[in-house]
Amino acid sequence: KQWYQRRVRVKELKERLLPDKFEDKSYADLIKTLKTFCPTADGLSCEFSEMRQKHSESLTHFMNRLKLMAGKSHSGGSYDKLVRQRFIHGIKSDSLRAAMRAQLQDETLITANDCLEMAMQNERSELL
Numbered sequence: 001k002q003w004y005q006r007r008v009r010v011k012e013l014k015e016r017l018l019p020d021k022f023e024d025k026s027y028a029d030l031i032k033t034l035k036t037f038c039p040t041a042d043g044l045s046c047e048f049s050e051m052r053q054k055h056s057e058s059l060t061h062f063m064n065r066l067k068l069m070a071g072k073s074h075s076g077g078s079y080d081k082l083v084r085q086r087f088i089h090g091i092k093s094d095s096l097r098a099a100m101r102a103q104l105q106d107e108t109l110i111t112a113n114d115c116l117e118m119a120m121q122n123e124r125s126e127l128l
Contacts, residue, residue, distance in 0.1 A: 053090050053091055059123065063083070087116070
């Protein structure tokens with residue numbers, strides 16, 4: 001699945017470079033296009049924004065992966081809100097994701113760890 005996502009990204013990037021000929025572009029033009037397509041030179045921000053919970057991955061493990069990637073891709077400042085948003089959008093269960101969105105609609109001061117606890121409680125209640 002990852003190879004397919006990368007192929008799609010490469011295709012999108014090629015479309016952004018075309019109809020201009022690749023050979024006719026300067027290095028600065030290519031870097032500018034790459035930075036608008038993906039904000040960091042190494043592509044970690046793009047990778048972070050596409051993270052999803054894997055098939056047999058626990059919510060805790062998914063949150064830890066998000067925090068690790070956010071620390072690498074978003075230097076400086078607080079990234080708690082980014083992690084919280086990506087966590088909710090990346091949960092594999094549609095019903096759990098919908099429940100989380102409904103619960104968090106009014107709560108803007110909740111942390112990523114609080115969000116994980118809420119998700120685990122909702123997951124347990126779904127199993128009962």
